[in-house]
């Protein structure tokens with residue numbers, strides 16, 4: 001809806017009304033068309049101001065309407081009518097002007113923004129382009145290079161940057177609407193021809209071809225298979241080379257291709273999934289809207305290795321007072337320097353003062369006595385963590401929430417070491433902890449709703465995407481990673497190379513294939529875990545055949561590499577070779593290939609031809625199958641949780657939505673059929689055996705992913 005009123009005698013004030021972000025729904029578009037007509041037809045009105053209700057200008061087209069039978073006036077003619085008006089129209093931008101919201105403002109003759117407003121054309125992040133004239137007007141207004149930067153990245157800019165670029169005409173620190181009304185009165189009656197952006201010639205840029213070629217190359221590289229950024233470049237090129245109306249035609253054509261693409265669906269799903277994970281719930285009935293978090297002013301971090309340092313930085317940057325504890329004096333000094341350096345660099349990047357005084361350091365665990373929440377981040381060793389938790393339970397004040405940063409250890413077991421197990425949760429950060437967006441918040445059967453809510457809220461404060469997950473080995477991300485890695489090893493045994501496997505995964509859209517990623521993280525990390533689990537052991541040590549462990553097929557390839565001291569990038573050798581220890585450029589290693597040949601010969605394995613499709617199916621469907629098991633076990637509330645974990649923590653290409661969304665796009669029947677096929681070929685690999693939930697979903701007609709929660713509930717109630 002849009003409301004109309006007259007202010008200051010001769011200014012028609014149009015207020016967009018569609019909380020919370022005044023998205024341009026059919027009703028809002030109709031409201032704008034009607035009120036603009038009314039203002040232009042009123043002889044008393046000399047100028048018009050458009051604003052949004054509740055201090056928010058407009059969040060763009062209503063994404064919830066996409067994919068529905070969209071009715072109501074179209075944005076393009078609506079904006080065109082505003083631009084063609086014979087009375088000045090001023091956009092009063094408070095809060096946000098994003099996507100269609102900014103395109104609406106670009107159709108106005110003037111723009112006045114509040115100093116705290118954010119503006120941008122983020123359509124590319126939803127798999128679209130600014131198709132309400134944004135790709136044609138913005139380059140005409142601010143030039144091709146700046147427009148390309150904003151449109152292909154979808155980044156939000158501040159009002160100050162918008163003023164500098166020429167996107168807005170005035171910035172105010174006070175009442176934006178009052179300033180816009182005053183502005184409107186000052187320009188009323190003045191000629192408007194020079195204010196219609198669509199009539200501007202695109203500012204000349206030297207060597208346009210070279211510019212577009214360079215940008216296209218960069219975009220293709222970073223897009224990892226996403227089509228929207230490429231379409232954005234093509235649309236801006238049309239603005240630079242064609243008359244406005246032909247450019248608009250091109251914009252429309254490109255949008256039509258994107259709008260119906262699977263990628264746009266995936267990205268829009270991901271947008272809503274990211275918000276859905278914030279509305280967490282647990283099987284015991286705890287929920288986001290009924291659980292009150294405990295206020296956290298003072299947080300403590302125990303253990304200042306790589307993870308602990310990153311966590312301390314993330315907490316301080318979020319404005320908390322941090323007590324950083326490391327018992328080893330030398331480590332403590334090193335950590336203090338490292339944390340200060342990270343804070344200084346981060347502050348420089350963000351143009352703020354470093355929060356150095358937020359962090360105090362101690363070598364004594366008793367220093368955490370006043371903390372509201374403690375995050376233990378010591379070495380991934382259960383005995384050590386147990387000791388720390390017993391100490392924390394003794395020294396912390398009553399009510400302190402105790403968290404463990406672990407990538408997979410049993411949170412419940414640690415809780416049992418404390419006097420108040422209900423106050424214990426896991427916080428699985430991803431390295432580097434001050435950079436990576438994902439946080440798995442792990443609740444045990446005894447964790448109180450308040451403890452979960454506190455950790456979830458703290459994650460939000462640190463700018464993380466936090467997902468509440470149940471306690472199981474590896475939680476969600478690492479539990480699903482296990483069958484994926486296992487398939488990659490098996491494929492090597494059967495004839496693939498690391499290069500082939502990585503190529504398949506990188507062409508799918510992962511930033512790095514599994515072997516390059518393992519080299520980067522360090523092969524010794526998994527080796528240590530496998531040793532602790534009794535899997536990695538010298539050949540014949542337990543009398544078991546080398547390729548069988550605990551009754552199942554096992555590949556010792558990773559262990560054999562570690563025995564050779566090949567730990568990946570850090571040692572200059574792993575699945576690839578690097579120019580030096582710590583080098584980052586991977587190249588194919590002839591040693592590795594002859595090692596694989598020797599290994600196959602020793603175990604009587606005959607290499608066969610493996611294609612990219614088999615690599616994808618084996619690795620991805622095994623991972624997805626485990627995702628179904630996780631859903632079946634009730635470890636997460638819905639598929640969105642899994643998808644967000646994979647997109648934000650494991651490099652799953654966002655334009656493919658996440659593993660569960662991808663399965664639904666491929667078709668559950670097809671995933672089931674291919675898993676059955678691969679399991680038949682490898683009956684000794686339980687991870688390839690289709691999970692019963694997948695079978696049940698297929699029997700229920702393979703519902704789309706947004707209906708799985710509901711179907712799951714129904715299926716569970718039938719058990």
Ligand SMILES: CCCCCCC/C=C/C(=O)SCCNC(=O)CCNC(=O)[C@H](O)C(C)(C)COP(=O)(O)OP(=O)(O)OC[C@H]1O[C@@H](n2cnc3c(N)ncnc32)[C@H](O)[C@@H]1OP(=O)(O)O
Nearest residue numbers: 021023059060061062063064098099100122130131132275
């Ligand atoms: C062929 C016909 C189509 C022609 C289209 C022409 C071209 C135009 C395209 C577009 O405009 S696409 C939309 C572009 N806009 C965006 O991408 C903005 C998306 N929103 C955000 O980035 C954020 O929501 C925000 C606006 C920065 C606010 O962030 P905040 O953290 O404050 O709140 P949220 O929890 O994110 O959102 C609150 C609430 O609002 C819903 N919402 C936000 N934006 C939209 C929107 N554009 N349409 C519909 N709904 C929106 C969001 O989902 C939240 O609701 P719940 O999901 O929690 O119910």
